[in-house]
Amino acid sequence: MKKTVKFGLIGCGLMAREFASAAARWCHFTCDVPRPEIIGICSPVEAETKWFLDNFDGIKYCVSDYRELLEKDDIEAVYCAVPHNLHEQFYVDIINSGKALLGEKPFGIDKDANDRIMSAVRTNPGSFVRCSSEFPYYPAMQTMIKWIREGRIGRIIEVKAGFCHSSDMDLNKPINWKRMKKFNGEYGCLGDLGIHTQHVPFRMGFIPKSVYAIMSDIVTERPDGKGGRAVCDTFDNAVLNCIAEDRDGNEFPMILETKRMDPGSTNRWYFEIYGVDCSAKFTSDDPGAFCYTASWGKEQAWSRINIGYKPMLPTITGGIFEFGFVDAIQQQLGAFMLEYTGAEVPFGLFTAEETHMSHVLATAALRSHYNKTVENLEF
């Protein structure tokens, strides 16, 4: 049997259910990946715990105060998926408790909160802390990452990455915490979606040196779900125009977009890189496909390979089948388990240090937007 690591889940919402579902089908892996075993859950809303209790026999602790889970010696690691205004206190307490943390983005509602989380990381040098970002685990994206690392792109001309939704195009969609500054943070869509766009560039060494940001607050009010109206004070869309530098010191434009109002996009995560030798693209709208240019003399042709189900961590699924969001979540969780237990993985999760870079970028983006300035970045 695979080694297990006992987990507590803090927050029992959308993402905690995805975590638990991925953990429940660990037999999917054919390689030796330690299994997350959920023994504790925490939510202040009792109704949210029912699905977990109905589906997971091993839950010993079901609590409404997360500190009770942190006192349990048999819980080794915590997945924490709660609104952004709670990240700072919860993550600091988890790190100080000595348990490993897989936390959700943005790792603090703002840079001050992230600074305090980073200070807990520094005062606990043995702590293992990672931030969730699952999209790079699509096999077609992993192929692109491999090509970038192999230097096949040549001198970079431009990078574009984005995460775009359209459910907010429905102006009758009731407000929730993700559309309120006091819970979601001043960054708005950028805090919610930004880390997803930054994981690959940061890890590939594409570091933004400056940013000029355009942020849009298009919908300022929404139904409150109780027959009235509520203020919707978060930014809906953000376009970050950065000058980035590669590892050889060459500068290139890098455009990072995060949008909740992107007509036609459901949950479109994409990454595009344009280079002198080769260009390549991936979009979750066409999840099996890896697109790249082949040169025909002076001309370039876009080629499309269907990569199929060839994930970073091998599984039982046949290579001709299709890979999707739930598979990406499980691959990321598998990578977390391996990194936590000391194994190397080809592409690791977003680190605490990278969340710091993300907050420096997002805070500069806000300044840039308000002042209409180009902001230089120091990490």
Ligand SMILES: NC(=O)c1ccc[n+]([C@@H]2O[C@H](COP(=O)([O-])OP(=O)(O)OC[C@H]3O[C@@H](n4cnc5c(N)ncnc54)[C@H](O)[C@@H]3O)[C@@H](O)[C@H]2O)c1
């Ligand atoms: N990785 C991804 O793709 C992805 C997608 C969506 C959301 N997220 C992130 O996940 C986190 C949670 O988002 P979600 O979509 O699951 O939200 P959600 O609203 O579905 O769930 C939030 C949970 O937090 C719980 N909670 C609130 N106050 C609490 C408290 N005091 N103690 C314990 N639990 C409490 C709620 O009861 C709920 O169960 C956020 O940080 C969000 O940015 C990540």
